[in-house]
Amino acid sequence: xIEYRIxxxxxxxxxxxxxxxxxxxxxDKDDSPEGIEKYLKRNPSTSFVATCDGKVVGVILCGHDxxxxxxxxxxxxxxxxxxxxxxxxxxxxxEALKKEGINKVLLVAFKKNEGGNAFWEAQxxxxxxxxxxxxxxxxxxVRIDPDYVKE
Ligand SMILES: CC(C)(COP(=O)(O)OP(=O)(O)OC[C@H]1O[C@@H](n2cnc3c(N)ncnc32)[C@H](O)[C@@H]1OP(=O)(O)O)[C@@H](O)C(=O)NCCC(=O)NCCS
Numbered sequence: 638x639i640e641y642r643i644x645x646x647x648x649x650x651x652x653x654x655x656x657x658x659x660x661x662x663x664x665d666k667d668d669s670p671e672g673i674e675k676y677l678k679r680n681p682s683t684s685f686v687a688t689c690d691g692k693v694v695g696v697i698l699c700g701h702d703x704x705x706x707x708x709x710x711x712x713x714x715x716x717x718x719x720x721x722x723x724x725x726x727x728x729x730x731x732e733a734l735k736k737e738g739i740n741k742v743l744l745v746a747f748k749k750n751e752g753g754n755a756f757w758e759a760q761x762x763x764x765x766x767x768x769x770x771x772x773x774x775x776x777x778x779v780r781i782d783p784d785y786v787k788e
Contacts, residue, residue, distance in 0.1 A: 639694070641685055641687050643681075643684065644696065644698070646670070646697075650759060651772075652693055652696045657783065658714070659712035659713070661711075661712050661749040662782055662784065664778040664780050665779045673698075676700060680701065682733055683700055683701065683733040683734055683737065685699075685729045685730060689710060693711065694717045697710070697714060697730050699725065699733070699742075704739075705743055706739045706742030708727070713726075
């Protein structure tokens with residue numbers, strides 16, 4: 638049976654392994670134990686894990702800045718896909734954001750991630766063709782996901 642609960646630092650190691658397997662974009666700062674601890678401290682009630690027999694099989698990292706919600710690192714173990722686990726994790730994260738008074742939520746997905754984009758489409762996340770996504774690093778961060786290729 639799949640169970641769902643709020644993510645804590647006790648889940649870090651298993652969640653990290655899953656992010657590596659699932660190809661979520663990771664870097665050495667934000668995804669270190671210190672980085673995730675900082676995130677969960679700031680957003681203690683909006684990130685979730687799915688477990689099966691006590692093993693973490695799905696994760697969603699979700700938080701907000703007081704105005705917009707943001708979802709990152711959503712993943713489900715390859716052996717447990719297309720069972721509605723991703724759908725349930727999103728539902729829990731969105732409910733938790735609503736409880737925090739958040740009105741809109743955003744996420745980014747690599748264009749080449751066809752499965753991921755189809756999933757977000759199914760979750761009702763519309764594509765914004767009118768925006769350019771921009772960012773700027775404030776410290777040096779190193780990508781650590783094994784399959785990452787800079788384009
Ligand atoms: C994306 C991901 C989290 C989906 O998890 P999941 O538990 O398999 O998703 P669900 O079973 O809840 O799927 C819900 C719906 O999303 C759509 N969907 C999910 N995966 C899909 C895929 N690979 N291709 C097309 N549609 C997909 C379907 O409409 C599905 O409903 P259906 O199974 O009744 O057809 C999972 O495939 C994953 O971990 N992928 C790798 C990491 C990733 O890409 N994360 C997103 C980063 S932006």
